[in-house]
Amino acid sequence: MVAVAILAAGRGTRMKSNLPKVLHQLGGHSLVERVLNSCQLLDPSRKLVIVGYEARKVQESLNQVDSLEFVEQTQQLGTGHAIQQLLPHLQDFTGDLLVLNGDVPLLRPETLQNLLNTHQYHQNAATLLTAHLPNPKGYGRVFCDGNNLVRQIVEDRDCNAAQKQNHRINGGIYCFNWQKLAQVLPKLSSNNDQQEYYLTDVVKYLSPVMAVDVEDYFEISGVNDRKQLAMANDILQTRIKDHWMAQGITMIDPDSITIDDTVELQPDVVIEPQSHLRGNTVIGKGSRIGPGSLIENSNVGENVTVLYSVITDSQVASGCRIGPYTHLRGHAQIGESCRVGNFVEIKKSVIGQKTNVAHLSYLGDATLGDRVNVGAGTITANYDGVQKHPTIVGNGTKTGANSVFVAPVTLGENVTVAAGSVVTHNVPNQALVIARQRQRIIEDWKTRVKDNNK
Ligand code: UD1
Ligand code: CA
Numbered sequence: 001m002v003a004v005a006i007l008a009a010g011r012g013t014r015m016k017s018n019l020p021k022v023l024h025q026l027g028g029h030s031l032v033e034r035v036l037n038s039c040q041l042l043d044p045s046r047k048l049v050i051v052g053y054e055a056r057k058v059q060e061s062l063n064q065v066d067s068l069e070f071v072e073q074t075q076q077l078g079t080g081h082a083i084q085q086l087l088p089h090l091q092d093f094t095g096d097l098l099v100l101n102g103d104v105p106l107l108r109p110e111t112l113q114n115l116l117n118t119h120q121y122h123q124n125a126a127t128l129l130t131a132h133l134p135n136p137k138g139y140g141r142v143f144c145d146g147n148n149l150v151r152q153i154v155e156d157r158d159c160n161a162a163q164k165q166n167h168r169i170n171g172g173i174y175c176f177n178w179q180k181l182a183q184v185l186p187k188l189s190s191n192n193d194q195q196e197y198y199l200t201d202v203v204k205y206l207s208p209v210m211a212v213d214v215e216d217y218f219e220i221s222g223v224n225d226r227k228q229l230a231m232a233n234d235i236l237q238t239r240i241k242d243h244w245m246a247q248g249i250t251m252i253d254p255d256s257i258t259i260d261d262t263v264e265l266q267p268d269v270v271i272e273p274q275s276h277l278r279g280n281t282v283i284g285k286g287s288r289i290g291p292g293s294l295i296e297n298s299n300v301g302e303n304v305t306v307l308y309s310v311i312t313d314s315q316v317a318s319g320c321r322i323g324p325y326t327h328l329r330g331h332a333q334i335g336e337s338c339r340v341g342n343f344v345e346i347k348k349s350v351i352g353q354k355t356n357v358a359h360l361s362y363l364g365d366a367t368l369g370d371r372v373n374v375g376a377g378t379i380t381a382n383y384d385g386v387q388k389h390p391t392i393v394g395n396g397t398k399t400g401a402n403s404v405f406v407a408p409v410t411l412g413e414n415v416t417v418a419a420g421s422v423v424t425h426n427v428p429n430q431a432l433v434i435a436r437q438r439q440r441i442i443e444d445w446k447t448r449v450k451d452n453n454k
Helices: 031-038 055-061 079-084 109-121 178-187 199-204 226-246 445-452
Strands: 002-008 046-051 068-072 096-101 126-132 141-144 150-154 168-177 209-213 276-278 294-296 310-312 326-329 339-342 344-347 356-359 362-364 366-368 379-381 391-393 404-406 409-411
Touching: 002 031, 002 079, 031 046, 031 055, 031 096, 031 109, 046 055, 055 068, 079 178, 079 199, 096 109, 096 178, 109 126, 109 168, 109 209, 141 168, 150 199, 150 209, 168 178, 168 199, 178 199, 326 339, 339 344, 344 356, 362 366, 404 409
Parallel strands: 002 046, 002 096, 046 068, 126 209, 276 294, 294 310, 310 326, 326 344, 339 356, 344 362, 362 379, 366 391, 379 404, 391 409
Antiparallel strands: 096 168, 126 168, 141 150
């Protein structure tokens, strides 16, 4: 049986943030969510999260996750002190305890499985992940004898000059025989530079303790400050992009592109520079995104082009051309083979197939049929200052340039709207609506003005 404990009580002083460190975001998830996800494969029988600084916020952020137990560490006196808080909760527990640092977000599930297997195979009292880092600054150093049996772990700030030469670092990820750990936890002291109770000191009292190297040391990169957060982001982005390129996605200038790992891409998608795909976004086969586009929580069909545009919480069906400079938001649904163009904003509207909204429009709370042609500058006046109202436009209707639909209003099928009309009443099928002043011409105006000035 395996229980998992996640250390998430620290403030993360080095982040210089009001937000608890473990709630900082990385590629669409908080750090602590990522840590939780990395251990799901092990199907632990218990999942305990140790919270302290801004405990309620951390707890609330995880309220979607099933069967978590929160253990409060009211004063943050160190990682050892944090694990001591588990004693009353795991009194009768007899299996292994996997301890994860809430600020080590890039672990692969297989690595944890491997750690657990090694731990159980050798019947170790403790097994921990280590790596040889080119720059080990800030990490605890692990000292082993020839067989990877750990003698001592010394924190960076407690190391003497010779100890600092050791580049083998502690990843902060451990597997313990819980019964053995529980016996030695009360022995910890805070006799060190930070006057904290270090979990790493338990290795003095346990045996055997084994170190397991991770192949890819990026996996155990910790996030202690903003620079390390940015580095973790780089590592994650490289992983995500390498994955999608291997699945048949083209990226032009990948360094300028960001993709959350919740995004799904189908083969032959091309992503151009400066494009960002976030949240639960899906992009269909052969679509071309960018340059310069942001798509969040949206579904884009096949063979769509999106050029310099922003799409959030919306759907675009196959064969559409979006942009340049289109903003789709608030559950806009664009039907197949539409053209939505320059400086057009569409909010909470349903657009049929082969409909064009090519220039300078705002459509809000509208339903448009198929083959509608929306003239340049057409606007729905959907808000009366208190409520939003709907506009309905039937199949085949053509709206003139600069027309305004004062909602609620319905235009039938194959209607023609004269340019500059302000439409306030419903229009039947096949009609022409002209809702503006007739043009007047007053001749010799210029001459008269001149005469008056004499
Ligand atoms: C820790 C390890 C270090 C290792 C590094 C790997 C110790 C003493 N040191 O150092 O050997 O190389 O991680 O990333 O364990 N936390 C609590 N309660 C506390 C203090 C911390 O829950 O009282 C949590 C923090 O929220 C964080 C984690 O424990 O998620 C690690 O704490 P941090 O202060 O970042 O430890 P490091 O100095 O990085
Ligand atoms: Ca840390």
